[in-house]
Amino acid sequence: MVKEYDRKLVLEDGKEYYGYSFGASGERICEIVFNTSMTGYEEVLTDPSYTGQAVVMTYPLIGIYGMTGEDSEAEHAGADALIVREYEDGRYNFRGMRTLDDQMKAKKIPGITGIDTRELTRTIRDGGSRKAMITSAGMPLQEALSLLRKTDLPKDAVSRVSGKEIMVCRPVSERFHVVLIDCGVKKSIVRDLLKKGCRVSIVPWNTPSSRIDAMSPDGILISNGPGDPGNVPETVQTVRELTGRCPILGICLGHQILALAYGARIRKLKFGHHGGNHPVLDLDTGKIGMTAQNHSYAADAFSLTDTVLKVTHRNLLDNTVEGVKCERDRAYGIQFHPEGAPGPHDQEQLFDRFMEEMKNARKT
DSSP, X not given: OOOOOOEEEEETTSOEEEEEEEEBOSOEEEEXXXXXXXXXXXXXXXXXXXXXXXXXXXXXXXXXXXXXXXTOXXXXXXXXXXXXXXXXXXXXSTTOOBOHHHHHXXXXXXXXXXXXXXXXXXXXXXXXXXXXXXXXXXXXXXXXXXXXXXXXXOSOHHHHHSXXXXXXXXXXXXXXXXXXXXXXXXXXXXXXXXXXXXXXXXXXXXXXXXXXXXXXXSEEEEOOOSSOGGGOHHHHHHHXXXXXXXXXXXXXXXXXXXXXXXXXXXXXXXXXXXXXXXXXXXXXXXXXXXXXXXXXXXXXXXXXXXSSOEXXXXXXXXXXXXXXXXXXXXXXXXXXXXXOSXXXXXTTHHHHHHHHHHXXXXXX
């Protein structure tokens, strides 16, 4: 006996995809994007950069190894919805602590399975990211479209995922003190800094520059995070006031914030970069590395010509800017994730470069 569809996905252009529910019940309206990673759905689901978005996994089978908890990137932030071709309610891994369905129910994240994610991905690729709604299969199309038209996507994602208090993480052996501006930081970034011997002081996204300066950091890291960097002018102003004080590294959203602080412009990409297989060219070395990415905005290349920033990396799929630097200020921005969680670790050496900049800055 064929099981009846009980949930559907409605795009704002009127396309409908019927499927089956898993995860939390209820309706959800958010921006839809696709992720091309073949593994790592736990990291994807818990990445704060996906706040406000429904993620389509292009790999067809999701859920088989459950959730470990150890691989989660955040406790209380992540994707708003998950869309898959085939959901397997499993925990077939010795590290698995609970099923993906249980995790999504606990975190109130709805999911839909059984739809043609290949066709859906092509729709997003050709038409761009847009608003989408997960709802019951019986909701009339016009009612769903009316709700989509009336609903504005939130612009306060960073303030929702950033920590509210200063938190200090200490390594076994301390070499440097890094102040991390938390715009929705992933745990894996903090772990990598700790491994490098950094005491990490994690401060909220709207911490003023005077407070950060008073902490006497050896370096400042602006973290990844969700949404449009134009929605956090406070952070942009803070970074603008801190440039030149000590080495600065911006990752993903942090890279875009750094570019804005130096006077560049940011543009929205048609469907963004989300996945673990993006080739990036290092213009300084001529080497190509595979990278993990998760962003919907990019620094406008033409606007950078009017700034002191130099382009250091390019995406080989669409030639977008993937890295910038200001050697005078020891400031660097990278659009991809050097910690590569989930994804390749080809770019981990960029953390070593940050360590070297902090070491050299102490000598001057």
